[in-house]
Amino acid sequence: MRPRSAVLPALVALVAAQVVLTAGASAQTDPTAATVTVNTRAGLEVVHEAATGVNHAIWDTHLGSDAVADLLRDAGVKAMRYPGGSYSDIYHWADHTAPGGYVAPNTDFDTFMGGVRRAGGQAIVTANYGTGTAAEAAAWVRYANVEKNYGVKYWEIGNENYGNGHYGSGWEADEHPDKSPTYYATLVRDYATAMKAVDPTIKIGAVLTTPGEWPDAIAAAGDSGSWNEVVLSIAGPVVDFGIIHWYPSGDTAAQVLAKTDRVADQVAMVREQSRRLAGKDLGIALTEVNTSYGRNTQPGALFAADAYATMIGQGVFNVDWWNVHNGIGQVREIAGHPDYDDYGLLSSGNCTADGSACQPALNTPFAPYHAISMVSRFARPGDQLVTTASTDPLVRSHAARRPDGGLAVMLINQDPDAAKTVDLRFAGYSPAAAATVLTFANGDTGISSATGSSSSATLPPYSITTLVLRPNGSATGPAAPARPAVDSVTDRTAVLSWPAPPAAVKYEVHRVNGANTEQWGETTGTTFTAANLKPATEYTVNLVARDNAGKVSWSSPPLTFTTGTPATSTCAVTYRESTNWGNGFVADLEVTNTGTTPIAGWTLTYTWPTTWQQVSSGWNATWTQTGYQVSVANTATLAPGASTTAGFVGSYQGPNVRPVAYSLNGKLCTTR
Template sequence: MRRAHAAVLLSVSALALAVPAAAPLAVAEERAAPVEVVVDVRAGLEKVDELAIGVNHAIWDAQLGTPEVADLMRDAGVGAMRYPGGSYSDIYHWRTHTAPGGYVAPNTDFDHFMAGVRRAGAAPIVTANYGTGTPEEAADWVRYANIEKGYGVRYWEIGNEIYGNGHYGSQWEADDHPDKSPAQYATLVRDYARAMKAVDPTIRVGAVLTTPGEWPDGITATGDAGSWNQVVLSTAGPEVDFGIVHWYPTGESGPEVLPKTDRLSDAVRMVREQARRYAGKDIGVAMTELNTSYGRNTQPGALFAADAYATLTANGVFTTDWWNVHNGIDRVSTIAGQTDYHDYGLLSSGTCTEDGSACEPALNTPFAPYHALAMLSRFARPGDQLVAASTSDPLVRAHAARRGDGSLAVMLVNQDPDAAREVALEYAGYRPGGAAVVLTFGNGDTGITATSGTSGRATLPPYSLTTLLLRPATQETLPAAPGRPRAGTVTDRAATLSWPPAAAGVKYEIRGQVGEDSQQWGETTGTSFTVTNLAPGTRYTVNVLARDNAGRVSPASPPLTFQTTAPSASSCAVRFTETTNWGNGFVADIAVTNTGTAPVDAWTLTFTWPTTWQRLDSGWNATWSQEGRTVRAVDAEGDALAPGATTTIGFVGSYQGPNVPPVLFALGGTLCSGAPQ
């Protein structure tokens, strides 16, 4: 974070002369079909970490660590607190409790922070000073925190948004190092990690990464060997345990901002793939700053927070930390009938505009996103497993969590500010009891209300969060879930899978999912399985379930996601290479080779964008067009492509989210071999 301061009504007339007196007048009332929500507990997602619901604290906030604030955080179920506060992290010296160039409020030192953390029952996340600090200063902090004081601070970040140090042009982050490149940062992160772990080998160290689809991700600056993430992970990856990303989606309305949570799955997946490629290992992912540009204190902020936190958790992000607990008034507007102060804080700072024309409510009054965190903590608890949930209406988002005791929670987000939604729920692999506890947080509410309901139907008020808490129809002891499956050989049509055993005497069911379509692929008594008849260039999510002799089925294993390849052999081959990237656009070359035995006359090459936010802007050496997500390049010269010949074409593309490279290219309708570079 950059340094922050302070229906229409239908009337019907009956004409007596037109209708006989003895005949009743029937007026058909047309009702909208209910939104269909399907919860599939057999399609398991990731489990909820103890740190999943987090917040940021800042040393310029005089309320940091106070009992009132700590109690509010505890009541909301906050499990993680980050310190010392965004960009202040890179000017803060913990030993002297000073931040040259910034304001430090009284009673905000590290010990006061830890007192609040402990009172709230949360865990600390500490950002060591990279910009104006040293590895020795950070190691001393670890020694004080964990050896001298016994605070047990496990998670340590090295710097905050260091890519904002001016290396790519924009500068908001302090960085006194003459060399501000990702290579310098990576080299020093390695030194920080070694020095800090020499003091306490049990800590986890995180490195700053760029968020896929957000500036300056993908940019290679002059003199660099690659993009920020490529360079940092290649050098520091072996020494760090998690990557740090931040996200502040832009937009001036609910319809602009709220759907952008769809981008999170691809963003998290791409970070993991980058770690495997450049660091040679899996690392954790932490979203240590998150907020929105619209309705920060009102219902859009709450709906965004609930949907984003749940989506990130489902994709294995171990902590998501809202920016900020307190921040201060900015500008005042009315959103969905409620006053919004454009304040990043979860709680009111009790401040007024400079001219005194508007003031926030009393200090520490919770804003709407605070209640969203409270709803999240009642929806999914540490150790619960999120499972797949889909809806038939894009304005209704659904998330579901299965608990160890067999109960199920379903959280529904109605993003329509004007109309309620009737919802019909179906369950796959789960039989709920008839009754449900229904938790609701509606527009303008000051807290969560609880009522009774049923498992199959719900009414969602406009702009609301609704959670159904369900018990199983019958309580029984289920087999243990198998461990996470692994992928061995993956081709364009097949994949070999294996998994750790669950228990003796069980049979394993293997289920695959593409989008919202979940199917059973087969079953076996062993711990490996080869699935065939897959589609090339397709991403699949796999779960394994154990079934005992009594027919009882375990919860789903943690998921495995893999992608099939392009065909290994074809009569054409394509090499896709991104040559230039400037953060929201790029240039790519495509080399097309005729690997067949006959000439290809008047060729046409097609591919489909993996996402809805990517598009073709222009191209050369072919006639380019785009329809929907499909891009077409037609031979501009009309020349035949002879056997063994290669032609190179290129285009300019743009994107407003993670720039996922296309995988499949077809020449004249034939899928080509090759892979993105």
């Protein structure tokens, strides 16, 4: 808490048939107009039962009250976290105490669970790591799930434990003699063993750092690697999910709202780390998130809606807003309305210390509350998010396909001043003409509902709009295929496989290409070899099943893989990072001539994966960067079999994703 995938027997030739977009209009000429494309063949992830959540804190007098539980139920909140951020590491559940902190009356675990049940949600409980023990946590599991039959499934071990002073900044209680990630991870194994001995069905989460956010990638003195590297190597094999928190910085609405562009890289990096270091795919839970600007007004609502939908689409199974109640801070006008700098979803009904400003009545919902309510109406548990794209960067778009054949499209207008006209186009889906239109605009005190068109919408300034669509005809078909797996991958080919769902007779393999898809081929089997791929290139593919009647299924969840670099080339490059301080790092590139002739003068080029990575300075070569591309030039001769190293200082302001491809004098090298 900071209040603050056997080669295909009958392989069909690859085709590059672009999907046909339907239900669209001609290109827009109005500068306030945008085209949003919804591609239901490009499936994302399925909404988890605990996707939409919030935080509760034991210092909140109104935790678990009927009024609060009813408000959370009405907003569609499905998960509630307890006992409250950093208080988790000083809280002792058995006697309901938190030495050094304030515990409000009527906030004990049973009261909390009463509120959870009334709201129709489920609990996420954080066990005390900082001042507690594995035995204490195991006793809590016994009380909750054996004695009381509460069925608490998700248990975290500690909260932001990297904030215990090990990296210089300390806000998290930690009484252990060793504050290192090695010590934390070792004890997490003990906690997991003790807790699962009581109830083997529970899921255990370990604290991770969020890629691109302090102290991610930093290796402190005596550590063998960064927090995530150490924790995932030791505790990863015995836990079930990783925990990240996210409080994106920014002094303006535009700065904060742009930060959701980093989510895909953040999640992908955690997933890659868990596969490589823990040897498995861990679930990912974002158990705290909030914004740094407009916490109670429309910028906060726009951020909340976009952040929740983006995280859920990337497969984050739980997203929890910090907090239900928090309290008044700096009072100012934002987007034309009073903002109380309050991390809470609901008003605490209090005033500033000098009495000069007061919040509205207790439990009055702030704007982000309505945003979360909109998200819960847009994407319900069991729905599957699908790929969308907008021609206007100020119009953020998300879509969710429903088991009953419906489709919901959420459109977020981030322009504070201008309404936006949106032309909707669909691939793989034909909607009925009419739609239910839900709107939450700047200054509204609730979500309005009206009947509108499925092909276009007008978005008020600074608003969230959801169109709920019905199919034009029958939407039944075979079951969606499972996510394909990549069995092998080279620089030019990938072998994919999947289990066969019932009733399917044919499978189409689609590559996602922006908002469009390209059908690579089809088969009646359960393997497919994709050929003629580009080396060092990321590909995302989905499967669609067809039955004997020609009906199609939902898209499978996506598979993303990256082709390798050539196994043999005339050059090889090794990237090594030696130092990292959170927003900058030192690294070097070892360049090897693996050919048979000398290279008299050379230029190495590579491309950064993101916009926020930059070479600041370099040595042993001439370093230049233009846009994403970096050039490293040296006039020396590199003999066959010889290597040379050039180093640089780099900076970054988001997930520091490594380059995957390097070319020497225009020749693609082997990446080692």
